[in-house]
Amino acid sequence: MDIFNTFLNWPVFVDALPMLLKGLWITIKLGALSIVLGLIGGLMLALCRLYGPTYIRGIAIAFIDVFRAIPLLVLLIVIYYALPFIGVRLTSFTAATLALTIVSSAYAAEIFRSGIEAVPKGQFEAARALGLNYFWLMGDVVLPQAIKIVIPPITSNSINVLKDTALASVVAMPDLLKQATQAQALAANPTPLIGAAVIYILLLLPLVRLVAVFEKRFAER
Amino acid sequence: MDIFNTFLNWPVFVDALPMLLKGLWITIKLGALSIVLGLIGGLMLALCRLYGPTYIRGIAIAFIDVFRAIPLLVLLIVIYYALPFIGVRLTSFTAATLALTIVSSAYAAEIFRSGIEAVPKGQFEAARALGLNYFWLMGDVVLPQAIKIVIPPITSNSINVLKDTALASVVAMPDLLKQATQAQALAANPTPLIGAAVIYILLLLPLVRLVAVFEKRFAER
Amino acid sequence: MVQNIIEIKGVEKRFGKFTAITDINLDIAKGEVVVVIGPSGSGKSTLARCINLLESYDEGDILVAGVRVENGANLSAVRADVGMVFQGFNLFPNMSILRNVALAPVRVRGLSWREAEQRAMKLLERVNIAAQAQKYPSQLSGGQQQRVAIARALAMEPEVLLFDEPTSALDPEMVGEVLDVMKSLAQDGVTMIVVTHEMGFARQVADRVVFMENGRIVEEGSPDEIFSNPKDPRLKTFLESILSH
Amino acid sequence: MVQNIIEIKGVEKRFGKFTAITDINLDIAKGEVVVVIGPSGSGKSTLARCINLLESYDEGDILVAGVRVENGANLSAVRADVGMVFQGFNLFPNMSILRNVALAPVRVRGLSWREAEQRAMKLLERVNIAAQAQKYPSQLSGGQQQRVAIARALAMEPEVLLFDEPTSALDPEMVGEVLDVMKSLAQDGVTMIVVTHEMGFARQVADRVVFMENGRIVEEGSPDEIFSNPKDPRLKTFLESILSH
């Protein structure tokens, strides 16, 4: 068999498409929710890490470091399969969202921190000298500048979360990639995997380009 | 069965340990090499994207966007299993390193870019006014400041690469996590997974703390 | 009893092992204009920054309107009453000039955006820059930025104004205008501490001139005493060097 | 034939729809000292920045030593010969003061670090800041930073020096010292273009004074002509406003 029959087999792809689309829907649902929650959580964590009282700061650092180090697969298994032993029984969707959110917020926290630290000290001083309280200092002055700086890595992180939904199949949430490997096994042909890659690219490229446009408009100031 | 027998079963863990350590070695070898190459590649890509002539810039953008969007699993399969059809037959180690390096350099490129863009314009101007050529402008003035800014997200990215070695098992490089799932199947008990998580944490936490110390020393200037 | 709006008692500030200012004692009455002069690195900026706790001080006390300046609940309120114009301009690059000026009145004083922006426009007119209200800071020249910074501080109608070389980036024409604004503020009874090298301004407006050297207040007195009859030898050299060019 | 080291012919620079400078014609002979004055926003900084192509110009030509300033292979060489001291200091925060000054001689002129640092120390002494050589820029006061910036530009021993308000952040004592440095450079035959508000300096050192307004050169001549016998009404108002305070 040649490369086309093996990796770009049209009938196999057409066969697999309905499965892939079913997986895509899970990927999007789970991914979008975890990205949004992860960004919010990450921002909170970054602020705790930078400005919290010592013990809060310690907790934030531990949270960030441990949940970046732990493999998502293991976290998912613990949340979904171990928690019932202590009486917490989550649905697979909740468990997957929770695990993805925890991990993505740990990553996002470090990104936001780098952005906040890149805002010149003079900006904080000017805001404080004007009497702005912590909330407005962050909201009006520091975060708009910090977020502008970190748009590229935040985009990367969001893409990562979307792709990490693949691991949710371990808690019986078959996402796009899982559906593709399954279709591969059924047909004994890797074409569905290539199909999934194409779908990922079709899904992500426009989003990434859109972010780039926003970024440019931002930068023009 | 209670939670301890299921998730923290000592005899199962001891049994699995030799397998896990074999996997750990692959994780470290593959991870370290891909991280280093990915950082170098990412820096090159970021510079091409920012300062290359239009067509180089276009290629860099396409590279970065496509390889962030494509699932690593698919890329691995293409590199290892599809390239032989066109006469390129790589060893599994080379294939895994290549795929991981490509993806991690795409991610690192965006991180470096955000760092470079956060360096004030006046710094570029002062360096250019002194007649520094592009190489020294970057090497002496801009990159030291940019890298300082992006240490946190670069650390995150490196952790990610190390964890992504898990997918290399598909090209016959059974890493730590793969060995753990295998040991789990063998013992019909998830303890080896928890064991793997502990090993990841023991491996990564000291590294992350070390980076934090460096970062602090850097920031004191 | 005359209330001193600012009381500084035995203040010292160290950066690591380096002592930037030490043994500073200075009381400033409501409505007084104090000009701080001294050579580069003598600690003028550091002193100003300690007054609104942008630098925490290591020894002594600073009281604004009787309240000790320290970390705590009332720090924000103290700061809202102490306006500051920076040596670097520190405008907010992510908002228009108009927003820069209107922001604090809205966020701290609770004005509506409409009202705050109207008042901001008036202040921008006063410093001759109203035409640029919709531009962003990076689009302005250095002098223009400095004038915005002054308008921003004035917008809070503070009780005390700290100026750290407010005219250093201005061209002479503008220096005159800005000094006029400051003079009128002084007549309105606003308390001011001005770090400046504008000896003309010091002579005309200052109630008191403070000369710093090496982190200490070496001499203080009325402009007449300081300029016409300096006692400290270092002050004498300092003044001579200024007049020589 | 007298060689003009800088020739500026019909130069215009636009920011979007806004024209910052237009129709600029200016020839500068080797060893000449030209002082540029004018109100804030008149385009003085923009003109200076066009000369070493920190801003690309939209119309006309600028030639340095006969070579057109444009993007290309010899731009770096042109820039090495045109030193610049910025209105903002733009020191490199990631290296010590000493490194800041020694860097370009090593990287561009190929000096050894030892040699470059020895020369850098001499320059730091000349601007009275040698004691801070091992500090980082963020640890210096504004005035100290400005002096380092001047030393850094001098380190390249450039043919032409552009100064954009080199003394604006300095205290009067230091202004005198820095102006002395600049005077001695002028005597050494270094060509200089100085944007400044120091009229005393202009009068003593300038071979020619150029007055800009609204992006144009409105009047130029010897210091005597400009200060004692100004023709353009806008120049007259400008000078009056300066003398009035």
Add this chain to the structure above:
Amino acid sequence: ETLKVGANIGNVPWEFQDKSGKNIGFEIDLVNEVAKRLQMDVEITNIPFNGLFAAVQSGQIDAAVSSITITEKRLKSVSFAQPYYDSDQSLTARSDSKVKSVDDIKGKIISVDTGSTGDIWAEANKEKTGIAEIRRYEGLSNAMLDLVAGRTDGYISDIPAMQYYTKDKPDLKVVARIKTGEQYSIMFAKNSPLQAKVNSVLTELKKEGYIAALHGKWFGSVPEKTTSTVMVMDAPKES
């Protein structure tokens, strides 16, 4: 010459590692013997099930084992030697549960391995059996965890694996055998010349009773005469 065989190590009792890290199992023994007869060395490569299909087709391995079921659909892309094992599906439930046979799964939540034959069977018989919901899992151990946790009521999967798994677990029980007629064999790239050679060795081994002996070694029982473990068969062909 070397026969490069890919196998999803960890697939008990077909191919897994003993404590010393040596590959053992039914299919490992089988390919070792086949290679010996072909006068070749064996090199076992550990590739997860996901990767096996691309691996044979790209020639990175010559053959793949991992209890791979022969199906019509797969035959379009790959070739198989004659089958050597008849696998049926099984229904596993908690010992204390009311699920005692296939008739009891009406209205229950049933788990399967994604893409497995059990999945295909459950999907096809969803209406008939009245299954309330099919949950798809990634491998046996997680499905078992949820069965024990009570999130699911039954698990449909290959019978040999389940028999092996429940052997030492009193709270779980294989309650029913589900006939599906699926058969395992060695997978090759499509039209690989090795397929014919291996197929004739398998014929030889069946005649000698070698494969039946392997069954005894790994499952502790003698296979019936009519199963493909004993009977010589034709290599499956694409229809």
